[in-house]
Amino acid sequence: MTLIVSDRKPFAEAGAILEGFDCPAILVAPDYTILATNSHYQAQFGEIDPRQGHHCFEVSHGLSVPCDQAGEDCPLAAAMASGHKERVLHIHRSPRGREHIDVEMLPILDDDGALICFVELLHAVPTAGAENIDQTMVGSSKAFTDMLAKISRVSATDAAVLLLGESGTGKELAAAAIHQGSSRNEKPLVTLECAGLSDSLFETELFGHVKGAFTGAHADKTGLVELANGGTLFLDEIGDVPPSMQVKLLRLLESGTYRRVGSSQLRSANFRLICATHKDIRTLVEAGEFRQDLYYRINVFPIRLPSLAQRTEDLPLLAEALLKRISPHKRFHLTAPAMNALKSHSFPGNIRELRNLLTRAIVLSDTNLIDDALIRESLEVEVPVEATPDRREGNRSHPEWTDLKTAEARYLEELMVAHGNDKEAVANIAGISLRSLYRKLDQIRIK
Numbered sequence: 001m002t003l004i005v006s007d008r009k010p011f012a013e014a015g016a017i018l019e020g021f022d023c024p025a026i027l028v029a030p031d032y033t034i035l036a037t038n039s040h041y042q043a044q045f046g047e048i049d050p051r052q053g054h055h056c057f058e059v060s061h062g063l064s065v066p067c068d069q070a071g072e073d074c075p076l077a078a079a080m081a082s083g084h085k086e087r088v089l090h091i092h093r094s095p096r097g098r099e100h101i102d103v104e105m106l107p108i109l110d111d112d113g114a115l116i117c118f119v120e121l122l123h124a125v126p127t128a129g130a131e132n133i134d135q136t137m138v139g140s141s142k143a144f145t146d147m148l149a150k151i152s153r154v155s156a157t158d159a160a161v162l163l164l165g166e167s168g169t170g171k172e173l174a175a176a177a178i179h180q181g182s183s184r185n186e187k188p189l190v191t192l193e194c195a196g197l198s199d200s201l202f203e204t205e206l207f208g209h210v211k212g213a214f215t216g217a218h219a220d221k222t223g224l225v226e227l228a229n230g231g232t233l234f235l236d237e238i239g240d241v242p243p244s245m246q247v248k249l250l251r252l253l254e255s256g257t258y259r260r261v262g263s264s265q266l267r268s269a270n271f272r273l274i275c276a277t278h279k280d281i282r283t284l285v286e287a288g289e290f291r292q293d294l295y296y297r298i299n300v301f302p303i304r305l306p307s308l309a310q311r312t313e314d315l316p317l318l319a320e321a322l323l324k325r326i327s328p329h330k331r332f333h334l335t336a337p338a339m340n341a342l343k344s345h346s347f348p349g350n351i352r353e354l355r356n357l358l359t360r361a362i363v364l365s366d367t368n369l370i371d372d373a374l375i376r377e378s379l380e381v382e383v384p385v386e387a388t389p390d391r392r393e394g395n396r397s398h399p400e401w402t403d404l405k406t407a408e409a410r411y412l413e414e415l416m417v418a419h420g421n422d423k424e425a426v427a428n429i430a431g432i433s434l435r436s437l438y439r440k441l442d443q444i445r446i447k
């Protein structure tokens with residue numbers, strides 16, 4: 001494929017620099033006219049003759065007006081206003097469907113500082129999709145796109161990231177996206193689920209141990225820090241790390257070294273740190289339950305994941321994507337009233353709850369159409385407490401209010417009994433991961 005440039009000087013020569021970029025790139029005039037394109041751009045959008053005065057917003061967005069007039073951020077307008085490089089996250093047309101693209105716009109000035117044109121670089125964000133593509137993070141709402149822009153930016157650095165957000169909002173997927181977008185992506189992403197681990201388990205999981213370090217240590221064990229060498233270490237539910245272990249973690253992060261349990265040999269660590277929690281970690285710091293110095297170490301770049309309630313516009317896209325993922329061979333569709341029924345639900349369990357609900361609807365469905373009655377039926381299964389006689393008969397008196405923990409324990413006990421201790425079924429209905437269920441059962445000692 002050849003470089004196509006305008007015959008307007010000086011763009012014919014300047015356009016040649018575009019081939020040096022390893023991504024789709026164009027030269028674009030301040031009036032949005034494309035002046036030159038490189039072969040990556042042509043591969044994506046077809047050959048564009050610069051003499052015909054095509055506009056960037058027509059080619060990559062299929063719009064008839066500049067992006068800012070169509071309700072999107074326009075990097076060109078932003079760069080024109082600021083006079084320096086600007087970056088925004090956009091959704092573009094591509095052969096793979098609509099995709100999130102990190103757009104970089106660099107102004108080119110003449111010797112007197114007057115603006116000549118811009119170089120526009122389009123970096124794909126492969127871990128996210130505005131459509132349903134594999135295991136990508138799906139969404140196109142502003143709340144989602146803003147979050148994704150942060151993920152995209154921080155991926156290129158080695159900064160420690162703290163992912164915050166309610167359970168089921170996609171923190172684990174976000175950690176994978178950051179790792180995938182980083183220069184460490186050829187090396188492993190290693191996850192440690194910190195909740196429910198005893199001190200000794202936490203230590204041996206993280207640092208490993210040598211043979212004979214304690215009773216039962218029959219062989220050397222490689223720790224996760226070592227397995228993550230050159231890659232990324234993801235500490236999920238960091239807010240649940242007990243204080244005694246917080247010190248050891250802090251030491252690791254401060255010194256970049258550690259010892260296997262039972263060994264005196266100092267080893268050096270080389271990983272990028274990502275932590276996640278659904279807890280309000282600042283409150284934990286204020287309450288003295290989480291060390292402040294550790295908090296500063298892990299909280300270099302915080303990213304808050306929006307709850308599903310904050311991005312209801314994404315529900316149709318997410319539902320479609322999840323239906324395809326749950327049932328890749330048989331396609332299911334939601335009727336419009338079914339979508340409205342989904343929209344009127346609050347989804348405290350976020351995307352995990354949506355996924356579980358759709359799984360139940362598929363199981364209950366006789367055809368490949370999911371209607372509102374089926375959604376309501378699937379919702380009822382989810383909240384057994386609403387199906388108790390008291391609620392059904394409209395009896396709103398509450399003789400015995402309890403605290404949340406007790407209510408949760410009672411709820412899980414009932415679910416376990418009702419489902420013959422089938423933990424997978426119970427986790428599905430409760431809208432939590434199997435890991436979380438084990439942790440909760442452990443706390444209330446149901447085995």
Ligand SMILES: Nc1ncnc2c1ncn2[C@@H]1O[C@H](COP(=O)(O)OP(=O)(O)OP(=O)(O)O)[C@@H](O)[C@H]1O
Pocket residue numbers: 136137138139165166167168169170171172173174277278318321351352355433436
């Ligand atoms: N943007 C998204 N697009 C598609 N699926 C998503 C998205 N975000 C999350 N999911 C799906 O929702 C489920 C829950 O996501 P995930 O486990 O990453 O949440 P989490 O915030 O880590 O939850 P927890 O705090 O309970 O561990 C997974 O099945 C995941 O694939």
